[in-house]
Amino acid sequence: MANTGVRLLRTVFSHEKSISWFPGHMMAGLREMRDQMRTVDLIVETRDARIPLSSINKQFEQVIKGKRRVVVYNKCDLAPTSIQDTVRKVMETRNQRTLFTDTNINKSVRQILDVARETAKSDPMRYPQLVIMVIGMPNVGKSSLINALRRTGLNRGKAANTGAKPGVTRTVSGRIRVLESPAVYLVDTPGVMIPHIPDPITAIKVALTGGIKDNIADDTVLADYLLFRLNRLDHTDYSTVLGIERTDDISEFLQLLGTKIGALRRGGELDTDKTIQFFLRAFRQGRFGRLCLDELDESSVKTFFISNMEDAPLSKNQAQKAKRAAQRQRSLEKARSKNLK
Structure with a gap:
């Protein structure tokens, strides 16, 4: 019989193996972002509100280099509203303006358009048209955000491909208009993963929220960490929703759930x-x-920035793989260009 009391809950989740997923199109995407940066006026860096720290990619700091930026925590409908003030304060210490969005709600998305208008009107001579580049890690909802901005700003349909799996957008897009007056355009970019996430638990969180392909991560580890986290948060809704007894043992949990469904x-x-x-x-x-x-x-935030935000250069093998993939990407683009002529 299951241990319904859950007398001893784990207080620490131990896992030493990190997850690496950095396909070549991501390196190519970073290069394209860097190449286009001189034509960009504003950066919208999209993160996942469920993992406000873990969805930060240090690599972007090297690419955007002092460009005006707004940090958008997307999928805020899936995260507690109570975290928003804390996250804002944390990001203010890093001089980052922060918004929270739900792409299903126009009013939520309109905040970004308001920032765009404010920026464009601050210097009409400098910004006859405003170009915004949308960046972020995989599956944080960049393309969904672009479609929502287009829907809200122009009352028009889908402009960017979306999907539940990471890696749907693989190249930097052309300009997508989202406002008529002032003229505002968006540029979509591929989701870019950190080449090496030094903390295995951070990698698990990114994978859990769909930022890493499921066949790359160990699903049993993901499920075990999720169970651990639900119990640590005393979030017993999972027991009610699934219709099973509460437990902190993953084998017992899977047996209960598998039998139930x-x-x-x-x-x-x-x-x-x-x-x-x-x-x-x-x-x-x-x-x-x-x-x-x-x-x-405060302690966890400080630890995160110390352990996760140091520069993490590509390994030699990763760099070679990325270089080959980028070369293949360029060859494909040349072939497409010839076919279009």
């Missing part, structure tokens, strides 16, 4: 993969309520 093979054997995917999908869809996976107390 009928994820069993012949002979009653648990279909572990199916059960884990059900659990992860429920979290990503917000079925367990609003959650923040990052610790935001």
Whole structure:
């Protein structure tokens, strides 16, 4: 019988193996961003409100180099509203203006258009048209944000491809108009991962929110960390939503859940993969309520910036792979150009 009391909850989650996912199109995308930066007036750096610290990519600091920037925490409908003041204060110490958005709500998205108008009107001679580049890690909702801005600003339809999996946008896009007067254009970019995330737990959080392809991460580890985090937050909604008893043991949890949803093979054997995917999908869809996976107390924030925000150069192998992929990308683009002539 399951231990319904959960007398001893884990206080620490130990995992030493980090996750690396930095395909070549990301390096190519960074180069394209850098090449286009001189034509860009404003940066909208998109992050995931469920992981306000873990969705920061240090590499962008080298690319944007002092450009005017607004940090947008997207998917705020999936994170507790109580974190917003704390996150704003943290980012203010780093001189970063911060907004929170839900792409399903026009009023929420309009905040960004207001910043664009404010910037354009501050110096009409300098900004006869305003160009905004939207950047961020994979699957933080950049393309959804662009489509929402276009819908809100021009009452027009979808302009950027979207998807639940990371890596849908693979190249820097052309300009997408989102306001008529003043004239404001957006440039979409590929989601760019950190080549090496030094903290394995940070990597797990990014993978849990869909920023790393599922076949790259160990799904059992993701499910175990999610269970640990739900219990640490005393977020017992998961037990009610799933209709199972509360537990802190991942094997017991998967057996309970698999039995509940009928994820069993012949002979009653648990279909572990199916059960884990059900659990992860429920979290990503917000079925367990609003959650923040990052610790935001003063000590944790300080530790994060010390351990995660140091420059992390590419390894020799990563650099070579990225270079080859970038060369393939350029060859493909040349071939497409010839076909269009």
